[in-house]
Amino acid sequence: xxxxxxxxxxxxxDSRLAVLHALLSAGEASRNDLARATGLSTAxxxxxxxxxxxxxxxxxxxxxxxGVGRPSTSLRIDxxxxxxxxxxxxxxxxxxxxxxxxxxxxxxxxxxxxxxxNLPGYVVDGVxxxxxxxLGEAGVERxxxxxxxxxxxxxxxPNAGVSVFAPNWDWRxxxxxxxxxxxxxxxxxxxxxxxxxxxxxxWFGAGRSVRSxxxxxxxxxxxxxxxxxxxxxxxxxxxxxxWGHSLLVLDGRECRCGRRGCVEAYVxxxxxxxxxxxxxxxxxxxxxxxxxxxxxxxxGGLDEDASGPLAELLRRxxxxxxxxxADLVAILNPERVTLTGWTAxxxxxxxxxxxxxxxxxxxxLGSASDVTLDVSTVRGGSVARGMATFAFxxxxxxxxxxxxxx
Amino acid sequence: xxxxxxxxxxxxxDSRLAVLHALLSAGEASRNDLARATGLSTAxxxxxxxxxxxxxxxxxxxxxxxGVGRPSTSLRIDxxxxxxxxxxxxxxxxxxxxxxxxxxxxxxxxxxxxxxxNLPGYVVDGVxxxxxxxLGEAGVERxxxxxxxxxxxxxxxPNAGVSVFAPNWDWRxxxxxxxxxxxxxxxxxxxxxxxxxxxxxxWFGAGRSVRSxxxxxxxxxxxxxxxxxxxxxxxxxxxxxxWGHSLLVLDGRECRCGRRGCVEAYVxxxxxxxxxxxxxxxxxxxxxxxxxxxxxxxxGGLDEDASGPLAELLRRxxxxxxxxxADLVAILNPERVTLTGWTAxxxxxxxxxxxxxxxxxxxxLGSASDVTLDVSTVRGGSVARGMATFAFxxxxxxxxxxxxxx
Ligand SMILES: [Zn+2]
Ligand SMILES: [Zn+2]
Numbered sequence: 031x032x033x034x035x036x037x038x039x040x041x042x043x044d045s046r047l048a049v050l051h052a053l054l055s056a057g058e059a060s061r062n063d064l065a066r067a068t069g070l071s072t073a074x075x076x077x078x079x080x081x082x083x084x085x086x087x088x089x090x091x092x093x094x095x096x097g098v099g100r101p102s103t104s105l106r107i108d109x110x111x112x113x114x115x116x117x118x119x120x121x122x123x124x125x126x127x128x129x130x131x132x133x134x135x136x137x138x139x140x141x142x143x144x145x146x147x148n149l150p151g152y153v154v155d156g157v158x159x160x161x162x163x164x165l166g167e168a169g170v171e172r173x174x175x176x177x178x179x180x181x182x183x184x185x186x187x188p189n190a191g192v193s194v195f196a197p198n199w200d201w202r203x204x205x206x207x208x209x210x211x212x213x214x215x216x217x218x219x220x221x222x223x224x225x226x227x228x229x230x231x232x233w234f235g236a237g238r239s240v241r242s243x244x245x246x247x248x249x250x251x252x253x254x255x256x257x258x259x260x261x262x263x264x265x266x267x268x269x270x271x272x273w274g275h276s277l278l279v280l281d282g283r284e285c286r287c288g289r290r291g292c293v294e295a296y297v298x299x300x301x302x303x304x305x306x307x308x309x310x311x312x313x314x315x316x317x318x319x320x321x322x323x324x325x326x327x328x329x330g331g332l333d334e335d336a337s338g339p340l341a342e343l344l345r346r347x348x349x350x351x352x353x354x355x356a357d358l359v360a361i362l363n364p365e366r367v368t369l370t371g372w373t374a375x376x377x378x379x380x381x382x383x384x385x386x387x388x389x390x391x392x393x394x395l396g397s398a399s400d401v402t403l404d405v406s407t408v409r410g411g412s413v414a415r416g417m418a419t420f421a422f423x424x425x426x427x428x429x430x431x432x433x434x435x436x
Numbered sequence: 437x438x439x440x441x442x443x444x445x446x447x448x449x450d451s452r453l454a455v456l457h458a459l460l461s462a463g464e465a466s467r468n469d470l471a472r473a474t475g476l477s478t479a480x481x482x483x484x485x486x487x488x489x490x491x492x493x494x495x496x497x498x499x500x501x502x503g504v505g506r507p508s509t510s511l512r513i514d515x516x517x518x519x520x521x522x523x524x525x526x527x528x529x530x531x532x533x534x535x536x537x538x539x540x541x542x543x544x545x546x547x548x549x550x551x552x553x554n555l556p557g558y559v560v561d562g563v564x565x566x567x568x569x570x571l572g573e574a575g576v577e578r579x580x581x582x583x584x585x586x587x588x589x590x591x592x593x594p595n596a597g598v599s600v601f602a603p604n605w606d607w608r609x610x611x612x613x614x615x616x617x618x619x620x621x622x623x624x625x626x627x628x629x630x631x632x633x634x635x636x637x638x639w640f641g642a643g644r645s646v647r648s649x650x651x652x653x654x655x656x657x658x659x660x661x662x663x664x665x666x667x668x669x670x671x672x673x674x675x676x677x678x679w680g681h682s683l684l685v686l687d688g689r690e691c692r693c694g695r696r697g698c699v700e701a702y703v704x705x706x707x708x709x710x711x712x713x714x715x716x717x718x719x720x721x722x723x724x725x726x727x728x729x730x731x732x733x734x735x736g737g738l739d740e741d742a743s744g745p746l747a748e749l750l751r752r753x754x755x756x757x758x759x760x761x762a763d764l765v766a767i768l769n770p771e772r773v774t775l776t777g778w779t780a781x782x783x784x785x786x787x788x789x790x791x792x793x794x795x796x797x798x799x800x801l802g803s804a805s806d807v808t809l810d811v812s813t814v815r816g817g818s819v820a821r822g823m824a825t826f827a828f829x830x831x832x833x834x835x836x837x838x839x840x841x842x
Contacts, residue, residue: 041447184801185801185802194801194802195801195802197801242671242672254767256767258664258669259667261665263664263768264769265648265768265769265770265803266648266769266770266771266806266807267769267802267803267806268769269766269769269800269801269802269803269806270767270768270769271767271769272766272767272769272800272801272803273766273767275766275800276762276763276766276767277683277684277685277759277760277762277763278683278686279683279685279686279687280684280685280688280756280759281685282686287800289797289798289800350686353683353686354683356682356683357682357683357763358767360675360678360679360681360682361660361662361676361677361678361679361682361764361767361768362669362671362676362767363670363671363672363673363674363675363676363677363678364671364672365672391695392695394675394678394681394693394695395590395591395600395601395603395675395678396591396600396601396673396675397671397673397675397678400672400673400675401672
């Protein structure tokens with residue numbers, strides 16, 4: 031229990047972040063509401079609010095008369111303060127979402143990437159075109175952009191601005207931040223999608239009510255964003271959360287990471303396809319080439335007929351997922367686990383019953399009864415939203431309101 | 437990255453803990469050494485040291501002339517301030533270690549427990565007899581005891597004083613702290629062995645040089661003590677670290693926890709026996725009834741002949757262990773992993789090469805190159821030592837020097 035080395039500056043910074051977080055969560059809130067939500071004194075809240083008002087980040091939102099006591103001014107983040115961009119770079123696309131300064135989405139644009147191209151310049155150009163397109167779509171001028179957060183697959187060191195290792199492009203040690211800056215010319219932060227979904231869940235999802243949570247991305251790739259005691263777990267080299275490549279079955283199915291038996295090889299979209307092929311090699315849905323089409327068709331098929339091969343597929347997939355979640359629960363003992371990503375949006379509600387049933391049996395000691403598993407309420411583009419949140423934090427740091435120590 | 441709710445009192449408390457931790461790690465240190473080790477200002481260190489001197493916790497240890505600058509007074513914890521007890525309650529024994537106030541061991545006593553007896557009163561009496569025996573052994577009077585830390589298997593809620601679930605005794609919701617207090621009549625704290633080994637490693641082992649680590653207990657039971665950013669990971673119900681009951685092989689070997697395929701079923705002592713039985717069902721070492729005798733004989737056999745069935749046993753066990761550690765590294769991305777417990781002391785050095793080889797292949801992205809795996813330098817009774825550390829923290833809290841928020 032040795033201390034982290036905290037200074038008075040960190041404390042003030044933490045207070046500002048807590049107030050902003052509470053305000054974003056609530057939409058509108060009075061100073062008293064903020065004191066209750068943050069646990070800070072009303073004096074501290076008043077000081078922080080005065081600073082945020084002076085910077086134009088917060089504005090009054092009219093007066094409310096509460097049931098008891100004096101009327102109090104309701105406050106909100108001023109969305110018109112500027113725009114913040116979240117950029118999700120994946121293997122086959124770059125998606126940019128434009129948010130206002132209150133982190134409400136106001137426009138988006140997607141650029142396809144050819145997954146056989148792997149030159150950094152190609153990817154950087156895709157990011158640039160995606161940002162240009164999104165700004166056009168939202169009708170936002172570049173001069174209004176307060177910050178841009180870019181998520182890149184693989185291992186990223188945010189402060190160094192380096193893509194240490196991106197297996198899909200075979201990148202090692204690419205100084206990607208310099209390349210992006212040359213093309214984009216806006217204030218930039220980098221990170222990895224697992225850190226982005228963690229921060230999106232922390233600010234806009236389950237993190238509004240619990241302090242320790244895991245949010246699981248289910249898509250082509252599988253991974254976990256981890257929040258412990260209100261902080262994102264990064265690990266020593268920003269690699270924490272690679273649960274998708276932890277073992278479900280030693281020497282099991284081949285995984286695209288090179289390991290065998292990873293969780294992703296069972297609950298990633300390809301893994302779910304493989305499970306159906308094991309149940310019924312001639313099943314017509316296996317002819318669907320695109321993974322998203324396949325997952326959607328499975329969900330549709332289950333809506334129509336909850337028996338047969340698709341029901342068995344659901345049972346097995348829930349069992350794999352529940353067993354994998356039980357491992358996370360065994361190690362981390364979190365208060366909440368949420369599912370995110372396009373497989374979760376499409377198939378998540380179907381998966382709840384078999385996954386929870388397996389989790390209840392597999393989690394050690396009393397851990398299963400202390401955790402709630404559900405589909406995340408943060409819908410659509412949680413990577414972009416999380417990256418915009420990081421960019422917002424960086425902007426606050428540039429204003430001197432926050433000590434950013436990522 | 438919402439803040440934890442820290443007060444000025446917490447900060448002072450953290451500073452005191454940091455200074456004590458640095459002093460315990462170093463044995464002796466000057467105020468300047470402590471400022472360097474903790475990152476605190478020399479003014480803060482001087483204030484904290486003055487408080488600790490006033491309480492008689494710290495004494496001057498003579499004057500040293502350093503290579504440069506003025507002579508500085510060397511300080512150390514005053515071991516004669518009193519005694520602190522660490523009590524390790526396991527299925528078959530209660531071991532109590534008496535430490536001085538500088539946490540150096542000065543005596544110990546072990547009482548056997550019949551694993552077929554499960555009444556709380558029987559276990560409590562064993563704890564009482566073990567404490568009485570250890571105090572006699574060390575020649576310490578009860579009035580000199582500053583605190584006692586008791587580790588109990590299973591799920592324990594330290595603040596509530598409840599054993600929520602102890603599978604080995606079939607306990608559920610036993611108010612054990614009240615029972616212990618009635619028998620022992622000394623200041624008591626409770627916890628679980630995984631939290632104890634984590635704090636022992638944090639204060640006396642790898643935690644002196646890194647801020648994120650996992651220490652793995654290898655014995656009859658298998659589990660992980662987790663330290664992240666200098667703090668012990670407890671989880672929402674103090675159950676974090678149950679890695680021994682996370683999966684290595686879905687539907688694999690039966691584990692004594694009821695799950696199938698757990699890590700413990702492969703790298704716990706019984707698991708290692710089972711692996712040898714799979715390699716050579718007639719191997720003479722399988723006749724050894726006691727697990728510790730078996731593990732010692734395996735180590736001795738490997739010293740004599742590094743080929744044959746025992747070499748194969750080592751290879752397979754290292755492979756299982758490396759794969760399991762790779763899962764921890766994938767999820768947590770720690771800086772250091774250490775092995776502790778009696779299997780680690782006996783067989784750990786043999787296991788290093790095959791385990792590291794497997795870890796290098798299995799850990800995702802670049803994580804394996806960022807982690808160091810070795811046998812813990814905290815030898816012998818790390819559970820008792822960790823529990824004594826918790827009792828020491830509680831004593832500091834009683835003095836008003838520490839805000840204990842476990
Ligand atoms: Zn994998
Ligand atoms: Zn088990």
